[in-house]
Amino acid sequence: ETGVTQTPRHLVMGMTNKKSLKCEQHLGHNAMYWYKQSAKKPLELMFVYNFKEQTENNSVPSRFSPECPNSSHLFLHLHTLQPEDSALYLCASSQDFTPATNEKLFFGSGTQLSVL
């Protein structure tokens, strides 16, 4: 248990569905992240929030919409996804988003997403 909880663990959705992924961290961290992990590809950073403010958006399609209501909670809203979006979506947190500390990431267990 890393102190970062993600739900659901598995999700199957059609291309017209709307769903949300939830992440909660109990570590008192100020930065939260969404990563995408696809087979045979490196972990891809999607979004970063530091003190509830979005600081990074790595050219992610608008069908992925993040929300960070407070430093402990992070959501990823999904809408009209494509089959190629099927992947493991990992939430992570760190103390904050500075060079000295942002690399020590604590990951949640991930949501395995399948888009049909």
Place this chain on the structure above:
Amino acid sequence: QKEVEQNSGPLSVPEGAIASLNCTYSDRGSQSFFWYRQYSGKSPELIMFIYSNGDKEDGRFTAQLNKASQYVSLLIRDSQPSDSATYLCAVNVAYSGGGADGLTFGKGTHLIIQP
């Protein structure tokens, strides 16, 4: 374009031997280097980090960094079957403004320790 390269493996090592995992990176401005371990079906967990040239030891793990060659490695001594996992190399660049754009990960090396 920042790149981090790792041999995907699988790398097969007999139990009790030294496992050597290698990683190269493209950005000479890289400042900090990390190794994450990911068991099958689980999330990555940080096991080592190194900032300065040379070796850093923590238990059975040693991280080695050579910035001139843009090379970082992880040695696992007395390898155990429980060390079987995918090992992810990650690199970060610290920009002068004090910000950072997050880690760049390699694809990972799949390590198998044979009993």
